[in-house]
Amino acid sequence: MDFKGKVVLITGASSGIGAATAVKFAKLGAKLVLVARNVENLKATGEKCLKAAGAQGSTTPLLIKTDLSDEKAVPNIITDVSNKFGQLDVLVNNAGIIENGSIENTSLEQFDRIMNMNLRSVYQLTMLAVPELIKTKGNIVNISSVCGLRAFPNVLAYNISKSAIDQFTRCVALELAPKGVRCNAVNPGVVVTNLHKRGGMHDEVYEKFLEHCKVTHALGRAGDVEEVANAICFLASDLATFTTGMNMPVDGGRHAMCPR
Template identity: 40%
Template sequence: MRGADVITVQRRKNEDFECITADFSNTEEPESIIAEVIESKGRLDVLVNNAGMMMEAPVEEMSIEDWQSNLNVNLTAPFLMIRAALPYLRKTTGNIINTGPVEGIAANPHHAAYCATKAGIHGLTRSVAVDHGREGIRCNAVAPGWIDTELNQDFIDNSSDPDLFRRDIGRIHPVGRTGTPEEVAALVAFLAAEESGFITGQLYTVDGGRTTQLSLP
């Protein structure tokens, strides 16, 4: 898929790629997004579901409104994007790549809604792979760990001791550092390519070994 036309979908305009602005909390957006892509390009080969949100709160302190907001963006929106895309992916024997971070298989404190929705992404991935494999449609998931995104960098910069935080976050990874967006993108590009044509229904963890390493006693 190298050289593919890339269209991003997000709340703010993306100056690096062709972009559609949308709000994934609106359940009517996915169908119109796919329709706009088809009108512009005439086909759809790969769908990457990467949108997400997080609200921190223990279960007892999370409102039903906040729970539903997490569900809408993190799980319902990908479901609706897949549903809208399937008729066009069927024509191109295309494939789907979902982002379901490591908190879909493990948990940090006060992330009940986030963890639940990301675990749902993993289940959705397997189900779509099973249901649509015979149509030539593949579906896989990528589970990033701590990646040096702008959001995470801002989180570190706003901590009480950013240098200590960076040192500590590196130590919990066997590779001794956090990951880069380019490393995650490389795996997504591979899963989108024909070379991965016999891979479907799989979850690939990209976390520098963090979830593999046992804590010290």
């Protein structure tokens, strides 16, 4: 897993899985483009990446503050990458949001907000990045969820968005395979991040939620961001050159669980 000389673009890089993935890529020698809305957290991730890189390289990550749901702003990301590095080798579509809601109470406004961030922005950025990835015979890793593989109540729009990402992954993989570009996805189970709290889950509820993971995940616990980052880097690396169109569960076995 050597990314020296390769340029990796990661969205949602200011926290959680995105930040851990950025640090992992830095350790493996990659030149990084980090995209997020929170500037302070983005800077903190950039500093961690520089420290992690050590002797691997001293290229300062390119930090881009962008709201990916802003259609007019997204093309500037690829422009900035081209101006800074002149190439793009790996696109990691990680940015996403979660909100509670069922068919009885998920408004169209909420549905659109989730779909715009979790799916539409991924479609747009990938579409813009593909010409650059074809040049480098690069690859794409999308961050989906076990919710794309299995049905869970009260996160309806989120489930739909992640199922769509899984199908998007397979379709893009087939379309770009003749051009030497791979496309895969990881499907995390519950991973300890700020995602659920940002989605409205209070501390006490979140702690009970994590405790319940001992029952809902075969390995008896929630996951760690570094465990997902390892899978992302593997799929993006030359160790996975014969792997495309895959939706890889990184979920402690949750996708295989069946209520009894």
